[in-house]
Amino acid sequence: MKRRTAIKNMMIFAGGIYLLPSCSGDPAKASIELTNIDVSSGQESLLAEIAETIIPRTNGAPGAKEMNLHLFTMKMVDDCHSGDEQQKFVAALRVMEKEKLFIGLESAQRKEFIEELLEDKKAPEELRIMMKITKQRVIQGFTNSKFAMTDLKQYELVPGRYNGYFPVENV
Amino acid sequence: MPNLNTDSIKDRTFDAIVIGSGISGGWSAKELTERGLKTLLLERGRDVQHIRDYPTTSKMPYEFDHRMEVPLAIKEEAPIVSKCYAFREDTMHFFVKDKEHPYIQEKPFDWIRGYQVGGKSLTWARQTQRWSDFDFEGPKRDGFAVDWPIRYDDLAPWYSHVEKFAGIVGNRDGLPELPDGEFLPAFPLNAVEDYFREQVKLKYPGRHVISTRMAHLSQPQPIHLEQGRGQCQMRTLCQRGCPYGGYFSSNASTIPWAQKTGNLTLRPFSVVHSILYDEQKGRATGVKVIDTNSKEEIEFFAKIIFVNASAINTNLILLNSQSNRFPEGLGNDSGVLGRYIAFHHYGGEVKARYEGPLDKYRTDGRKPGYGYVPRFRNLHKQEMNFLRGYAAGFVASRNFYSDTGDIGEPLKENLVHRKLSPWNVNSFMMGETIPKKESQVTLDKEMKDDWGIPQLRISVDFDENDRRMLEDYFEQYSEMFSAAGFKDIMASKREGAPGLDIHEMGGVRMGHDPKTSMLNKWNQIHACKNVFVTDGACMTSTSTQNPSLTYMAFSARAADYAVKEMKKGNI
Numbered sequence: 001m002k003r004r005t006a007i008k009n010m011m012i013f014a015g016g017i018y019l020l021p022s023c024s025g026d027p028a029k030a031s032i033e034l035t036n037i038d039v040s041s042g043q044e045s046l047l048a049e050i051a052e053t054i055i056p057r058t059n060g061a062p063g064a065k066e067m068n069l070h071l072f073t074m075k076m077v078d079d080c081h082s083g084d085e086q087q088k089f090v091a092a093l094r095v096m097e098k099e100k101l102f103i104g105l106e107s108a109q110r111k112e113f114i115e116e117l118l119e120d121k122k123a124p125e126e127l128r129i130m131m132k133i134t135k136q137r138v139i140q141g142f143t144n145s146k147f148a149m150t151d152l153k154q155y156e157l158v159p160g161r162y163n164g165y166f167p168v169e170n171v
Numbered sequence: 172m173p174n175l176n177t178d179s180i181k182d183r184t185f186d187a188i189v190i191g192s193g194i195s196g197g198w199s200a201k202e203l204t205e206r207g208l209k210t211l212l213l214e215r216g217r218d219v220q221h222i223r224d225y226p227t228t229s230k231m232p233y234e235f236d237h238r239m240e241v242p243l244a245i246k247e248e249a250p251i252v253s254k255c256y257a258f259r260e261d262t263m264h265f266f267v268k269d270k271e272h273p274y275i276q277e278k279p280f281d282w283i284r285g286y287q288v289g290g291k292s293l294t295w296a297r298q299t300q301r302w303s304d305f306d307f308e309g310p311k312r313d314g315f316a317v318d319w320p321i322r323y324d325d326l327a328p329w330y331s332h333v334e335k336f337a338g339i340v341g342n343r344d345g346l347p348e349l350p351d352g353e354f355l356p357a358f359p360l361n362a363v364e365d366y367f368r369e370q371v372k373l374k375y376p377g378r379h380v381i382s383t384r385m386a387h388l389s390q391p392q393p394i395h396l397e398q399g400r401g402q403c404q405m406r407t408l409c410q411r412g413c414p415y416g417g418y419f420s421s422n423a424s425t426i427p428w429a430q431k432t433g434n435l436t437l438r439p440f441s442v443v444h445s446i447l448y449d450e451q452k453g454r455a456t457g458v459k460v461i462d463t464n465s466k467e468e469i470e471f472f473a474k475i476i477f478v479n480a481s482a483i484n485t486n487l488i489l490l491n492s493q494s495n496r497f498p499e500g501l502g503n504d505s506g507v508l509g510r511y512i513a514f515h516h517y518g519g520e521v522k523a524r525y526e527g528p529l530d531k532y533r534t535d536g537r538k539p540g541y542g543y544v545p546r547f548r549n550l551h552k553q554e555m556n557f558l559r560g561y562a563a564g565f566v567a568s569r570n571f572y573s574d575t576g577d578i579g580e581p582l583k584e585n586l587v588h589r590k591l592s593p594w595n596v597n598s599f600m601m602g603e604t605i606p607k608k609e610s611q612v613t614l615d616k617e618m619k620d621d622w623g624i625p626q627l628r629i630s631v632d633f634d635e636n637d638r639r640m641l642e643d644y645f646e647q648y649s650e651m652f653s654a655a656g657f658k659d660i661m662a663s664k665r666e667g668a669p670g671l672d673i674h675e676m677g678g679v680r681m682g683h684d685p686k687t688s689m690l691n692k693w694n695q696i697h698a699c700k701n702v703f704v705t706d707g708a709c710m711t712s713t714s715t716q717n718p719s720l721t722y723m724a725f726s727a728r729a730a731d732y733a734v735k736e737m738k739k740g741n742i
């Protein structure tokens with residue numbers, strides 16, 4: 001499927017987002033306990049793919065899926081976002097899953113799909129908001145991960161020192 | 172009424188009672204127990220033992236479910252405390268959530284509280300600048316409030332006393348407006364903080380940028396090791412409680428010290444309802460307490476009582492201590508109790524960017540402190556269209572950041588290989604405010620809390636003086652930043668009602684005259700000599716300096732005086 005077509009499809013389905021039944025026949029629940037939002041295991045897998053597209057696995061460095069950043073995103077949406085954003089987030093996942101708007105794409109197209117969605121102000125609001133939140137939380141999850149903080153040494157719990165004249169060449 | 176058999180009265184009788192175990196109560200308890208007094212320390216909240224009860228202290232950010240962000244449901248239920256920068260997922264267990272202890276805001280007032288053993292000493296920002304005679308002579312010189320019944324010389328030895336024990340970092344800057352103290356080595360300013368210091372020195376005679384004085388152990392002395400405290404490890408995670416005891420808290424310092432004397436009884440879960448007054452004896456005899464677990468009412472007795480429940484709660488206790496002799500609250504012959512409340516004006520900040528040769532430096536590691544610019548406005552004489560003035564913090568920082576525009580591999584590459592930001596500079600104002608008669612707290616006639624204590628109504632607001640001062644701060648710091656060559660200067664107001672500064676003071680002010688004040692120069696209630704108030708409630712004016720070091724000094728000084736008076740048989 002071409003990117004343009006994917007986006008176009010998405011626009012078409014967006015109008016009917018709220019008409020979709022909330023339980024679209026997939027009884028399996030998400031793998032983590034959620035209080036405010038209802039995410040199926042299928043939608044969880046979809047979110048994992050979106051997250052992995054945002055931060056993919058690369059040589060020697062884990063990607064979002066392996067780091068469970070999709071679960072972190074779900075947790076944050078569940079506990080730290082408004083009811084309105086939660087609703088839009090779930091509605092977007094639902095329509096994307098139902099219409100296979102993302103999962104059917106090749107990896108290069110997936111990336112374009114997300115980019116297009118983040119840039120295109122005319123894209124359906126639910127999808128834009130969902131993607132914005134997902135990107136923000138996936139990045140937050142990455143920079144606050146054990147991998148970034150400990151393995152990449154981006155954070156020290158106990159520095160025990162301060163130098164206010166540290167030469168930049170030493171970086 | 173509780174069942175009062177004689178035996179149990181004996182069990183409930185002490186030499187001294189201290190109400191509240193925060194910064195001031197911890198000091199009162201330490202000084203009283205060291206002088207041999209059997210002391211009961213009453214605390215409304217739960218016990219928090221040093222290290223054992225710091226559940227988050229050694230956690231990495233990724234060990235918190237929400238990476239230190241406070242969940243929305245908690246924020247929505249507690250909008251007031253959520254405004255406090257220190258209220259985070261890793262620290263929120265040390266703060267009162269709004270709903271737990273409601274109060275009535277006649278005008279918006281952000282009352283930030285910590286109800287536990289240690290009070291707010293666990294979460295404070297540890298800034299400890301001495302006050303000077305420019306502060307204590309302020310009301311008299313400028314004709315507001317009433318004259319302080321003390322001067323700097325009365326307090327100086329007690330500042331030294333508490334500084335040596337608490338451990339305060341700082342440089343001897345030689346500024347009369349910010350007297351030097353007993354300092355451990357200061358946290359050094361960084362390249363751009365130093366640069367601003369030099370620029371200000373060059374271009375603004377009479378203005379000074381110094382390194383903040385703070386209650387940290389940069390170099391622990393034997394007295395600190397004896398408390399079981401060690402060197403500050405520059406984690407800057409202080410509000411979680413420090414496993415090294417690197418900063419001063421009641422939990423790490425004064426309370427365990429008082430316990431070691433064998434003279435302390437610490438009773439958590441004990442809300443003081445009121446102070447008992449005996450009309451025959453003409454003195455306070457003890458306190459009425461509600462046990463928060465059993466809801467049982469218990470009376471405790473003592474020869475002297477220190478009220479250290481933190482400024483506003485101390486007002487509440489005294490207002491609620493009513494008797495035939497004092498129908499309007501204990502010691503309130505003058506009608507000033509609950510009035511002349513003031514705070515610190517934290518309403519503005521100015522930000523900018525440094526560009527220049529110091530770009531060859533960055534910082535490595537972390538430090539708790541930053542720069543501090545003492546008040547220069549109206550210092551030697553009144554010269555502006557507003558009274559008093561402001562101090563300001565000054566921070567220069569350079570951080571790593573990532574460009575997050577892309578997605579996919581380029582994004583990941585950016586997150587892994589971060590960039591160095593330019594030097595950003597930031598100043599924030601700390602203004603003195605004028606205590607006014609109409610700025611007051613009162614008891615609500617109907618609403619009670621869970622323990623049957625009337626809820627407080629708070630009516631405190633900014634005024635025209637504050638607005639003029641803010642304008643001047645914006646103007647002066649924009650100009651000083653510009654003179655220093657900083658770029659992209661941006662002045663902005665800071666959100667927050669009075670109270671968010673967490674330096675609320677007054678209501679039980681000191682003064683010479685019982686007709687216009689509640690306390691004498693020894694922090695003793697004029698009309699009830701065995702009750703002492705040494706927390707923020709006692710403050711006649713607010714100065715611009717962070718107040719807690721001064722509460723410590725007042726507590727130690729008053730405890731020393733109280734014990735001497737007791738021994739002389741005067742109280």
Ligand SMILES: Cc1cc2nc3c(=O)[nH]c(=O)nc-3n(C[C@H](O)[C@H](O)[C@H](O)COP(=O)(O)OP(=O)(O)OC[C@H]3O[C@@H](n4cnc5c(N)ncnc54)[C@H](O)[C@@H]3O)c2cc1C
Nearest residue numbers: 191193194195215286290291296297298443481706717719
């Ligand atoms: C985030 C933050 C940053 C701060 N930064 C600074 C700073 O840099 N410098 C500075 O000087 N100050 C700072 N402060 C303010 C400082 O914490 C307070 O000034 C100080 O703690 C006041 O000491 P206190 O003993 O009066 O009150 P608290 O430390 O609040 O202790 C009062 C205690 O009394 C208890 N209590 C209240 N009512 C009753 C009752 N009825 N019965 C029994 N017990 C009762 C409370 O539970 C509490 O434990 C800061 C505060 C916060 C929260």
